[in-house]
Amino acid sequence: DVVASDSSKATKVSDYSSVLETNFCKMDKDEMIGPNCEVTFKEINDINQNIRKNVIDLVNTDFFKYFKIDLYKQCPFWDDNNAYCVNRACAVDIVEDWDTLPEYWQPDVLGSLSNGTTVEDTDDDDDEFTFLDQLCAGNNKQKFMAGGDVNYCDMEDFSKEGSVLVDLSANPERFTGYGGEQSGQIWSSIYRENCFTLNETGQSIAKDVFFRLVSGLHASIGTHLSNEHLNVETGKWEPDLDLFMARVGNFPERVSNMYFNYALVSKALWKIKPYLNHLEFCSSYDEDVKDKIINIISQLDSKIFNEDLVFEDDLSSKLKDDFRVRFKNVTKIMDCVHCDRCRLWGKVQTTGYATSLKILFELDEGDEQTKQHIVDKLTKYELIALFNTLDRLSKSIESVNNFERLYNEKLKSKDTGTLASFFQNNNFFKLLGKASKCITESVQEVNKSLNNSIQKRNEPSSKINKKQEKQFSDLKMPEKKPQQKSNQQVENVWKKAWNNEIHNLKEAFTFIYRSYLDLPRNIFKLTLSTVARLWNRFIGVKDYLRESDKDISYEINLQ
Ligand SMILES: Cc1cc2nc3c(=O)[nH]c(=O)nc-3n(C[C@H](O)[C@H](O)[C@H](O)COP(=O)(O)OP(=O)(O)OC[C@H]3O[C@@H](n4cnc5c(N)ncnc54)[C@H](O)[C@@H]3O)c2cc1C
Numbered sequence: 001d002v003v004a005s006d007s008s009k010a011t012k013v014s015d016y017s018s019v020l021e022t023n024f025c026k027m028d029k030d031e032m033i034g035p036n037c038e039v040t041f042k043e044i045n046d047i048n049q050n051i052r053k054n055v056i057d058l059v060n061t062d063f064f065k066y067f068k069i070d071l072y073k074q075c076p077f078w079d080d081n082n083a084y085c086v087n088r089a090c091a092v093d094i095v096e097d098w099d100t101l102p103e104y105w106q107p108d109v110l111g112s113l114s115n116g117t118t119v120e121d122t123d124d125d126d127d128e129f130t131f132l133d134q135l136c137a138g139n140n141k142q143k144f145m146a147g148g149d150v151n152y153c154d155m156e157d158f159s160k161e162g163s164v165l166v167d168l169s170a171n172p173e174r175f176t177g178y179g180g181e182q183s184g185q186i187w188s189s190i191y192r193e194n195c196f197t198l199n200e201t202g203q204s205i206a207k208d209v210f211f212r213l214v215s216g217l218h219a220s221i222g223t224h225l226s227n228e229h230l231n232v233e234t235g236k237w238e239p240d241l242d243l244f245m246a247r248v249g250n251f252p253e254r255v256s257n258m259y260f261n262y263a264l265v266s267k268a269l270w271k272i273k274p275y276l277n278h279l280e281f282c283s284s285y286d287e288d289v290k291d292k293i294i295n296i297i298s299q300l301d302s303k304i305f306n307e308d309l310v311f312e313d314d315l316s317s318k319l320k321d322d323f324r325v326r327f328k329n330v331t332k333i334m335d336c337v338h339c340d341r342c343r344l345w346g347k348v349q350t351t352g353y354a355t356s357l358k359i360l361f362e363l364d365e366g367d368e369q370t371k372q373h374i375v376d377k378l379t380k381y382e383l384i385a386l387f388n389t390l391d392r393l394s395k396s397i398e399s400v401n402n403f404e405r406l407y408n409e410k411l412k413s414k415d416t417g418t419l420a421s422f423f424q425n426n427n428f429f430k431l432l433g434k435a436s437k438c439i440t441e442s443v444q445e446v447n448k449s450l451n452n453s454i455q456k457r458n459e460p461s462s463k464i465n466k467k468q469e470k471q472f473s474d475l476k477m478p479e480k481k482p483q484q485k486s487n488q489q490v491e492n493v494w495k496k497a498w499n500n501e502i503h504n505l506k507e508a509f510t511f512i513y514r515s516y517l518d519l520p521r522n523i524f525k526l527t528l529s530t531v532a533r534l535w536n537r538f539i540g541v542k543d544y545l546r547e548s549d550k551d552i553s554y555e556i557n558l559q
Pocket residue numbers: 173174175176177178179180183184186187214215216218219220221222225247254334337341342343345346449471472474
């Protein structure tokens with residue numbers, strides 16, 4: 001048996017298969033977030049609270065808030081020319097005022113923006129395309145890793161001529177209105193990448209890691225769009241609890257997968273800690289940025305994720321290659337997203353995960369040279385993506401806790417009807433503990449839904465609607481409970497009805513009584529007006545009605 005981690009609470013590998021089969025997802029706040037993570041939900045909440053401020057500060061520095069993206073790159077998997085997201089919320093504001101940027105972001109330093117250097121232009125000289133060379137101002141050669149054998153994303157993206165520079169802080173990830181069949185197709189394609197062909201021992205852990213990774217990304221996006229949702233009444237961006245519950249909160253394994261991603265990215269950062277001291281950020285705030293990074297990483301622990309369990313048997317290298325190619329495809333699928341804002345954040349986060357996977361799976365602990373080689377070759381875009389992905393997850397964890405508070409407040413308030421059906425007890429994380437569904441089952445569910453979506457294209461529209469209903473059948477929307485009426489309430493209803501009837505009867509009698517009273521007066525008025533008209537005719541006044549009034553008299557012609 002191989003020991004899963006170096007701590008005294010180590011779990012043995014042989015235990016994991018049974019865990020996978022039974023209650024892989026069973027958890028509560030004090031439970032571990034997964035078999036290869038020796039950390040509880042509560043511990044991650046605590047870590048997150050400690051690092052949150054530094055993470056926010058870091059991603060808002062001039063170095064970490066910019067990212068390059070090719071917004072016009074063709075989708076490599078299918079023809080997607082006829083769909084656009086035209087919402088303003090889908091748009092990305094690109095950087096055009098270059099004068100305000102620090103030196104290392106100027107076009108001549110970025111190289112590719114002015115001369116279109118691409119991957120093909122790179123050479124293999126290790127000294128030349130190190131992270132530092134690329135990072136520092138003054139080196140106008142844009143260089144990327146050739147070969148791609150250790151990369152989990154396409155490095156080409158950042159060197160494209162058409163790439164634009166974007167200020168991430170000016171383009172927040174939030175609700176855009178992007179959805180429907182197009183986004184459904186993207187998610188289906190992403191989950192389809194999880195269909196590993198190998199059917200050997202060890203595959204299930206790798207497959208589960210892959211699934212949790214994309215599901216965690218999906219859940220994190222769902223959390224952000226629920227947390228910053230446009231309230232059309234107030235015009236403000238604010239948390240929408242019901243939306244969060246419907247997309248994420250109602251599915252404990254999705255929440256758990258976000259925590260899993262947090263652990264995975266954190267471990268990758270922990271692994272490059274020894275090298276961060278050597279990095280220079282080429283600007284006056286160098287020390288400040290470095291301090292923040294060190295502060296963040298020093299709160300992390302190696303036991304947070306055990307990557308050695310994922311590819312640890314004889315077949316691992318083949319499986320790892322498969323895993324790498326498949327994850328690379330996920331990053332490429334981002335080019336098929338029609339909402340620019342979603343594409344931007346999708347690209348940032350998939351690049352961040354790809355970088356984490358490279359650090360976790362390719363950085364051999366025992367081989368100092370390989371380690372140095374991988375870390376030195378990290379590009380600034382990978383590092384920026386890595387920390388921004390941590391920020392996204394950190395914000396998601398913070399939001400989950402905030403939604404828990406909102407949920408409890410709502411539960412306490414009078415109108416508990418809607419949400420009470422979601423949870424019987426007050427603790428959001430206790431609900432997580434009730435989830436006995438295994439991740440493997442979730443994978444099968446997704447595969448089933450993928451097959452449905454493939455068949456869907458060839459079916460008539462009536463069938464499509466039925467399938468669509470099926471696809472969303474996992475959404476447990478709150479049911480309104482019929483209100484139990486107390487005896488007193490029932491009594492009040494009868495009393496109200498009786499009073500109403502009496503009131504109507506009174507009104508009717510008053511009307512009849514007044515008619516009798518008014519009769520002599522009305523007869524007098526009628527007689528007076530008839531006498532007056534006759535008198536006018538007698539004295540020769542033709543008609544005292546105005547000409548225009550004549551037009552409104554009606555004549556019935558019976559001919
Ligand atoms: C790359 C990308 C980025 C996006 N970014 C944004 C954004 O920034 N802002 C925005 O408003 N919208 C964004 N979207 C759209 C958003 O993700 C949803 O697709 C959209 O809101 C429609 O949601 P839906 O309820 O129809 O189901 P979808 O979220 O499209 O999900 C489809 C199906 O997948 C399954 N599913 C859902 N979540 C999970 C999960 N976590 N794990 C496993 N299975 C799951 C369910 O069966 C569900 O019915 C993005 C989409 C993509 C593909």
